[in-house]
Amino acid sequence: MEERNMTQATKLYPIGIQTFEKIRNGNYLYIDKTEIIYRLTHAASNYVFLSRPRRFGKSLLTSTLKAYFEGRRDLFKGLAMERLETEWTEYPVLHFDMSLGKHMEKEQLERYLLSQLEQIEEDYGIHSDSPDSNIRLTKLIRHVHEQTDRQVVVLIDEYDAPLLDVVHEEKNLPVLRNIMRNFYSPLKACDPYLRFVFLTGITKFSQLSIFSELNNIQNISMLPEYAAICGITEEEMATQMDEDLDILAKRMGISREEAVQKLKYNYDGYHFTWPSPDIYNPFSLLNAFVTGRLDSYWFGSGTPTYLIEMLKKYGVLPSKIGGNEATAEEFDAPTERMASITPLLYQSGYVTIKDADTDFGIYRLDIPNKEVRIGLMRSLLPYYVTPDTLTATTTIVNLARALVKGDMEGMLQLLQTFLSTVPYCDHTDYEGHYQQMLYIIFSLLGMYVDVEVSTPRGRVDMVMRTATTLYIVELKLNQSAEAAMQQIDLKNYPERFALCGLPMVKVGINFDMERHTLKDWMIE
Structure with missing residues (x-):
């Protein structure tokens, strides 16, 4: 038997790559989530919302859905979807990425939404001069349906990005929220023309009051069957990254068992429902495999300035950030009206579910792992x-x-x-x-x-x-x-x-x- 190369993995690690097609065609590692995706796309609800912290794979999930609904069977070769799907019906997909709509004033945000629409309109040979984004979205959905004679799929990634920075501002939030509510409003009216609507974000959709009309949307964020739809579970790491673990252990100069324990201590510990499999932060985990060392990859990838200011505003002591009990209604509470910092900490990934008394609906929330704990404490050093x-x-x-x-x-x-x-x-x-x-x-x-x-x-x-x-x-x-x-x-x-x-x-x-x-x- 040919000796395996123990210094380099057989696949590349997709750091910062969020496009399913690029990962599948470029020999990158892909943790197979397509069995969960198949269940999601064949469930009763055609309107779905998922909340997860930043850099947890929401954009890759959205891109995978896009490839699936476009009938890109070739990209799913060797994955669970290949054996599960038999029809491979092609649907027209309208994919909106709101992640770049941050730090914008009213006029900027309106122009940004129109630019998103213009890109898709050009693909279908549509020309519109209407300044109203909701009218143009309505016409776009109907026109694409008529042109293709197929129901339309709408995918909206990071739907709440334009609002996150102003969620506590009494002046700007209502203005920008109305713009986004106006943009999303056609989704319910266009129901006969839609096959599937999927939205991702950090905050829950009800918290921003922009889907009051879309009352048929299903929030799958805390449903057990979708607990592992983003992130990497312990089982997935042990099976789909089996060779990678051996290589990492050799690079670190320790046994495989020691490497697993160190990875677990630093990056594991997330649960988005209870009971739930142990879920690793995918951004940090993959970076550790790339570099061969443990570091604060996720925490270092985004400034927690806003979080630190909120900790000060609510008078939360460092020792009280974790180890708290709350009902789902409390940590799913609207951030606009939140009475404590718990919803913000949970949705942002700084605390997660560690245990639950399901009989009484009480969850214990705590800091997920060493990376987050050390990152938080370093951020608090200047203040204490x-x-x-x-x-x-x-x-x-x-x-x-x-x-x-x-x-x-x-x-x-x-x-x-x-x-x-x-x-x-x-x-x-x-x-x-x-x-x-x-x-x-x-x-x-x-x-x-x-x-x-x-x-x-x-x-x-x-x-x-x-x-x-x-x-x-x-x-x-x-x-x-x-x-x-x-x-x-x-x-x-x-x-x-x-x-x-x-x-x-x-x-x-x-x-x-x-x-x-x-x-x-x-x-x-």
Whole structure:
């Protein structure tokens, strides 16, 4: 048997490629979703909406649907669709990409919609001077139906892109929302001429109030049968990327099992319903296979500035971003009228479903994986620690080195020196600020950390777990490390963690409010 090349995959990885035809003709890896697509296109509803976070494969899914409805049988050779579909009926497809309609004023958005229509009109030899996009869309659908004698398929990718940046603006949102509602309004009136309508986006369609007339649309975002329609499941990675896993492990110099565990810890953990298969972020996973190393690919591909501002607006502490319970109605709530940041965090992919009590309809939402957690904490560094993120990152590496060695004393000395050089920032005159600051720093060390952990006799300020040790941390402000240690002993906090299986270390820390750094500490 010919020895397999263990340094290069047999297929290319489609980083940034969202066109099904290009992937299939270019020897790129394609995770076969066509069995799910077949079920979707043969289900009872012909009007479908799907919500997923950015870079989760929504555009590729839309492109695959386009190829399928155009009857491109050649592109599906070897895929599940080839054995499932027997008719391969060709339909005319109107494909609208709204992803470039961002950061636009009223007039710009109107021109953008007209340009989208003009491109398709030219393909069918249609000429129209009407300035009204809804009239032109209506005429386009009817004309294409008459010209081809077939029902029309309408695919709208990133339908909400023009509205995302203004979703909380009282002035601009209603104006742009009306434009988009006007554009989409013909979809219901043209029902006799339509075979299938599919829309993707980040926010749920009901949240933007632009489909009030289209009351027959089915939201499949949380339906179990479509849980894996985007993203890469653990099973898909193990089977369709079997050879790739061996190659990646060799490049990383570790066993296949270790490689899988590292990938899982960094990029797995998404669930869009419950129960659900474990779903990996496809953008990060594929980038890891390309580069042969683990990094923050998804988080680094988009600035979270808007998210950070919303965290500040709603007063959400870093330690409270995850670990919350909510009903589906609460995290599916309209972002225009949301009373908490939970809907935005969920829809954007910063928290996901981790568990559920289906009898009572309660879901537990938490940060999906290490990549998202580390990315969030890095983004919060300037607000809780220092704007000098370069120095902070270097310091955190040194802190991690000390902690891995079990040198808590050395780590706290490094932290004291670092914080004494950090410029003063506002709102540091309460104990909670230092608790959150340490939560961010300890999280960036890659350790498990939790705050306000309940025990039979009170709440522990902070619990941190490394591979070898459990640290019970109590904080004081302008008091003494001895007072912090006395509280640990008085409340007998270690009793709560006696069964954890790790040796326990008690740490009492006292902060100096004037100097904004550690004043003294005790370790036992």
